Amino acid sequence: MSIIGIGFDLVTVSEFGEQLERAGTTMxxxxxxxxxxxxxxxxxxxxxxxxAVRWAAKEAVLKAWASSRFARRPQVGDNPYLLIEVVNDAWGRPSIRLHGLAQDFLPRAKIHLSLTHDGDTAGAVVILEDPAPE
Structure with missing residues (x-):
């Protein structure tokens, strides 16, 4: 197995609180x-x-995805955020579920995810791992 991409992102939690208070269409x-x-x-x-922490995870996936395509176009589409979903298992452990184009471009990749928040900061680290060739 080999690492094919790494992504990291930090965001400010209060900015998401402001988004939630706005009426109408928001990010x-x-x-x-x-x-x-x-x-x-x-x-x-x-x-x-x-x-906030889910946004950081989506951004970290995009960064890992882009780095896995070194010297090639990232090809993430118009709204890649809906293609990347953070889900939790029965014990609350988060993982990534890919949809559509993201799933097509990373069909075999194992996605490792770590989330954190402290005060007004949330962050995520993603490692894309390519399993051994079939």
Whole structure:
């Protein structure tokens, strides 16, 4: 197995809180899947933390994806954020589920994900691993 891409991103949680307070179409409403929005809104008093860390994860995936395509066009499409979904298992552990074009370009990649938040900062690290050739 070999590492084919690494991505890292940090975001400010309060900026997501401001987005959530705005009426109408916002980045939050356009960039998260219905499942992600349900999860984040169900997080009680501070859904902004959940949105922020998921945004950082999506950005980290995009950065890892782009680095895996070194010297080739990234080909992420118009709104790649909906192609990358952060899901949680029954114990709350996060992972990445790819859809559409993202799944087509990374069909065999194993995606390692680590999320964190501290105060007004949220971050994510993604490592793309290519399994041994079939």
């Amino acid at each position: 939050v409403r356009e960039s998260f899947t219905p499942g992600e929005r349900r999860y984040c809104q169900g997080k009680g008093t501070d859904p902004a933390r959940s949105y």
